[in-house]
Amino acid sequence: MTDNILHDLFSALQSCVAMIAVAESCTGGQLAARITAQSGASAIFERGYVTYTNQAKQDCLGVPSAMLDKHGAVSLEVAEAMAQGAVQNSNAQIAVSTTGIAGPDGGTAEKPVGLVCFGFAIKNGDSGAVKHLFTGERSTIQKQAVDFAIKLASQTLHEKVINAS
Numbered sequence: 001m002t003d004n005i006l007h008d009l010f011s012a013l014q015s016c017v018a019m020i021a022v023a024e025s026c027t028g029g030q031l032a033a034r035i036t037a038q039s040g041a042s043a044i045f046e047r048g049y050v051t052y053t054n055q056a057k058q059d060c061l062g063v064p065s066a067m068l069d070k071h072g073a074v075s076l077e078v079a080e081a082m083a084q085g086a087v088q089n090s091n092a093q094i095a096v097s098t099t100g101i102a103g104p105d106g107g108t109a110e111k112p113v114g115l116v117c118f119g120f121a122i123k124n125g126d127s128g129a130v131k132h133l134f135t136g137e138r139s140t141i142q143k144q145a146v147d148f149a150i151k152l153a154s155q156t157l158h159e160k161v162i163n164a165s
Contacts, residue, residue, distance in 0.1 A: 021094075
């Protein structure tokens with residue numbers, strides 16, 4: 001990821017006077033770390049959740065157990081619910097989430113290693129999810145997922161908040 005994308009996220013959040021929350025599974029806190037490594041993060045970063053287990057997703061973010069049972073943790077439905085839970089349980093105006101299979105184990109034909117689902121939610125507004133298949137080793141997949149999540153947050157702010165004003 002270029003520094004421009006992270007700068008775009010900071011600028012978009014600052015222009016909206018908004019803060020972001022993150023909910024992570026497969027990235028294990030790396031998304032929060034990436035954002036907070038930048039000077040000025042305290043003005044735009046509200047909180048982060050690392051919910052690696054299904055129980056943590058339920059306890060911290062309110063993801064329904066029936067949804068996890070039906071779709072699995074790595075699904076568009078769960079990614080969206082994670083983002084919704086993060087924005088509802090915080091003072092942030094937007095949240096993004098990551099849930100996926102970073103490998104090297106755990107992949108199946110339906111959900112291969114490298115599959116990451118991303119959710120977004122705007123407080124009292126839209127939410128949704130997208131998925132992407134990354135390649136490489138575990139650390140590479142996690143880094144690509146963090147980069148993608150930052151880009152998704154920035155794009156969501158521009159499309160759903162800034163351009164809608």
